[in-house]
Amino acid sequence: MKLEFTKIEETDYLxxxxxxxxxxxxxxxxxxxxxxxxxxxxxLEPDTPAHxxxxxxxxxxxxxxxxxxxxxxxxxxVAMKDLRHPDFLTRIAAVYNRDNLKVVDIMRPxxxxxxxxxxxxxxxxxxxxxxSLQHYAHQHCLVVDKASHRLRGILSVSDIAKKLKIKIExxxxxxxxxxxxxxx
Numbered sequence: 001m002k003l004e005f006t007k008i009e010e011t012d013y014l015x016x017x018x019x020x021x022x023x024x025x026x027x028x029x030x031x032x033x034x035x036x037x038x039x040x041x042x043x044l045e046p047d048t049p050a051h052x053x054x055x056x057x058x059x060x061x062x063x064x065x066x067x068x069x070x071x072x073x074x075x076x077x078v079a080m081k082d083l084r085h086p087d088f089l090t091r092i093a094a095v096y097n098r099d100n101l102k103v104v105d106i107m108r109p110x111x112x113x114x115x116x117x118x119x120x121x122x123x124x125x126x127x128x129x130x131x132s133l134q135h136y137a138h139q140h141c142l143v144v145d146k147a148s149h150r151l152r153g154i155l156s157v158s159d160i161a162k163k164l165k166i167k168i169e170x171x172x173x174x175x176x177x178x179x180x181x182x183x184x
Contacts, residue, residue, distance in 0.1 A: 023163040025127035032126050032160045033143065035153040043068045046075055046104035053103050054083045063158070064140045066151070067107045074151050076107040079139070115142040118152045126160065130168060133157055137171040 023031050044053050044065045057065060063080045083106060116132070121143055133141060133155070145152040161168045 023126060025125060025130065025164070027126045029121050029124035029126055029129045029155075032129065032163055033121060033153055033155055034159070036151065037153075039153075041066050041151075041154075043072075044078060044103050045069070046102065046107070048103045050083055050101040050103060050106055053078060054080070057083070064154070064156075067103055074110055075104075076109040077113065077140075077142075078103050078107040082106050082108070113142060114138075115144045115151075116155070118143050118145045119147075126164070129155055130157075130160060133160075134168070134170060139170065 021027070021031070042060060042062055042065045044056065044067050046067055046069055048056075053065065057063065057080050064077055066077055067075045069075050114136070121129075129141075133139075139157050141155040142151060143153045143155065144150070157168050157170060
């Protein structure tokens with residue numbers, strides 16, 4: 001079907017959602033939650049070349065992707081700051097050709113990650129989430145449904161800041177690259 005463009009000269013107003021609620025710090029935490037029951041998670045496979053992962057993340061305008069293996073088994077996460085950390089890339093370049101570097105070589109393994117429980121999130125406010133993310137200096141926070149043993153979704157400081165139309169300051173957070181270098 002070929003779509004035809006039309007003039008908008010008689011359009012005077014914008015359409016607004018009937019049930020739109022402005023998000024505030026007092027709003028329910030679920031109002032800023034990316035729920036994987038509703039929205040498909042952004043994923044990478046562990047053998048994805050690191051440079052391709054960076055390109056995918058740039059094009060999707062995201063700073064974190066989930067890494068899944070066979071059968072959508074959750075393995076960990078990869079963050080943009082890990083992919084771009086200069087000291088880490090310099091050290092890796094000494095051992096690997098950058099083109100051979102895979103997501104699995106850079107990702108933060110599942111066992112090293114923290115998460116919030118979905119049941120707790122249901123009772124929290126946006127302000128509670130902001131305070132927790134600032135306290136732990138997390139740009140992102142995974143949310144798990146303990147009853148089903150599934151990763152339920154994610155919270156993002158940048159998503160929350162956009163919805164609140166504010167800037168949210170975090171303390172410096174260590175990247176996986178910095179943690180890896182500290183163990184050398």
